[in-house]
Amino acid sequence: MPLDELLTPPDRQQREARQDHRGVALLLTGLPAAGKSTLAHALEARLLALGGQCLVLDGDRLRAGLNQDLGFTESERQENLRRAAEVAALLVEAGMVVPMAMIAPLASHRQLLAERLGADYREVWCRAALHTCERRDPKGHYALARAGKLADFTGVSAPYEPPQTPALILDCDTRSVAQNVKRLLQWMATERLLGPSLQRALSSH
Incomplete structure (x- = not known):
């Protein structure tokens, strides 16, 4: 291979063709404890198993490091x-x-993401009722917020504005993580975010 070809990095289209899917940012938005992180990591695992390239940006982990x-x-x-x-x-x-x-x-927060990411942005609402999220409460944050010990907590002392026109709504009240991952992947295929090889792999599993 000529040296000049070795020094030329692959462009986005080449990467997407190799990975058989489009590069895309999927905002999984919802109340605390709606199941966003669990769903994101389950999607990541599923895509990697199918041969795709996926990396989760988790709000809690970002706040523990980059945004601490x-x-x-x-x-x-x-x-x-x-x-x-x-x-x-x-x-x-x-x-x-x-x-x-x-x-x-x-809505203004999500608009900020939409404006920066443009056509590469999709909004997915992980919809779960407040009482469902409070019942889960894996970190005990709702209890602290109800006791007045945690200020500006979304859903209790700070608002959550449900998305008006999300690209996809996932029922995180009654459907399992596996069901929602399947629904999300089917939607990605319909939106042509997944290429033919990944779609075939998805349909065979």
């Missing part, structure tokens, strides 16, 4: 999302599927 200097004021929430969008844009450019498990509680 940020709190929960409105301006800090926006900066948190802005940084996440920049990371997602880099991964999408590499042709990866990027599930973003983030609350993004306000």
